[in-house]
Amino acid sequence: MNIEEKTSITFRNLQERNMSFDTVFTRIVSFMNRNPIGEYRLMIGTDSQVHAKHTTFITGIVIQNKRKGAWACIRKVIVPRKVLRLHEKISYETTLTExxxxxxxxxxxxQLIDIVLPYIYQGSTFAIEGHIDIGSGARNKTREFVNEMVARIESIGIEPKIKPESFVASSYANKYTK
Structure with a gap:
């Protein structure tokens, strides 16, 4: 992704629209600075929905302080056709998360680690997770793609989560794909 593409990416939530990534990052920093002694999880995941003439992809970013709240936003991408092949859809969801x-x-x-670092002996933690909207259950049609998508998320240095633990993709982002 080049500089122009990075600056054209926008995010939104219920309070704000057209946020740049720098604004999103500032919101995350502010959220963490309010209570630096916390168990923080930065979770990013994508889900999609096929509509009559297009497919909507929603990527969610959620910063959660366990048992103390969260801040979240989404990025919306519309593909002007029905993406019907399951592998293509799951692969593109993973690409958008990446x-x-x-x-x-x-x-x-x-910068985010530095917020919690002085407080690790008081229990502060920080993790980054990539939530993938796939499952390994016997009845799950996406199970054959689990190893491939998990390897992709691991290769970019973050912890992969699949169903039922991938709630940013399967619940939060899913809510906005309709």
Whole structure:
């Protein structure tokens, strides 16, 4: 993704529209700074919905302080056709998650880690997770793609989560695909 593409990505939530990634990052930093002694999870995941003439892809970013709240936003991408092949759909969802994760540069990740670092002996933690809308259950049609998508998320240095633990993709992002 080049600089122009990165600056054209926008996010929104119920309070704000057309947020740049820098604005999103500032919101995450502010959320964490309010209570630096916390168990933080930065979770990114994508879900999609096929409609009559297009497919809507929603990528969610959620920063959660366990048992103390969360801040979240979404990015919406519309593909002007029905994406019907399951592998293509799951693969593109994973690609969109990877794109958003790539915006969290090492410098930005370190900035977030530095917020909790002075408080690790008081129980502060920080993790980054990639939520994939797939499951390994015997009845799940996506099970054959689990190893491939998990390997992709691991290869970018974050912890992959699949159903039922991938709630940013399967619940939060899913809510906005309709």
């Amino acid at each position: 794109e958003v994760v790539s915006l969290f540069t090492e410098e930005k990740k370190n």
